[in-house]
Amino acid sequence: MNVYAIRPDGTGLVKLTHSTGGTVHDQAGAWSPDGRKIAFKRCSNCNGDQMIYTMNADGAHVKELTPGDVPVSWGSHP
Secondary structure (H helix, E strand, C coil): CCCCCEEEECCCEEECCCCCCCEEEEEEEEECCCCCEEEEEEECCCCCCEEEEECCCCCCCCCCCCCCCEEECCCCCC
């Protein structure tokens, strides 16, 4: 599972992450308000522990924001 970007008209599909092997899954991308960054979660074997990452809109400069495996809850409040 990887993160992709695509134009609203369905053209320009670009693979932004390159996880392989079926054990690492990158998912749930969200754009920053200025459109320059994407936040996404990565899970290994998806056993409940997930990490939060950011990357540039072109997929470059992937950076982990969480200090290793942490449980993630996508609640509606900070």
